[in-house]
Amino acid sequence: MKLSDAEKGGRYIIEKIDLPFEMQRRLEALGMTDRTPVSVLNRKGGGILIIKLRGTRFALGCNITKNIEVAEDDGRE
Numbered sequence: 001m002k003l004s005d006a007e008k009g010g011r012y013i014i015e016k017i018d019l020p021f022e023m024q025r026r027l028e029a030l031g032m033t034d035r036t037p038v039s040v041l042n043r044k045g046g047g048i049l050i051i052k053l054r055g056t057r058f059a060l061g062c063n064i065t066k067n068i069e070v071a072e073d074d075g076r077e
Contacts, residue, residue: 001072004047004065006040012070013037019067030058037073 006012014036017024031054032038042050047062 001070002066003038003049003051003060003068003070004062006049006065006070008040008043010040011037011073012040013073014068015071016069017067018069019064023064027064031056032068038070 003012014032014034016034017027017032019027036053039052040049041052041057044050044059047065049060049065051058051060
């Protein structure tokens with residue numbers, strides 16, 4: 001599923017990031033890599049998501065979130 005489809009309060013694992021090279025590298029520098037857990041804190045108008053990633057809150061627009069594949073985090077390693 002896409003991160004843009006994630007539900008508020010949900011916990012997910014990053015599976016794949018399919019963004020332009022520079023944007024993808026910037027997200028990786030911020031800690032968003034494959035197999036990283038993220039939590040959706042809030043959904044704003046216009047498709048903006050507020051997520052928690054490695055203890056930090058980020059706001060991501062729909063043009064970014066629709067290009068990030070996630071899987072639901074079932075709590076197992």
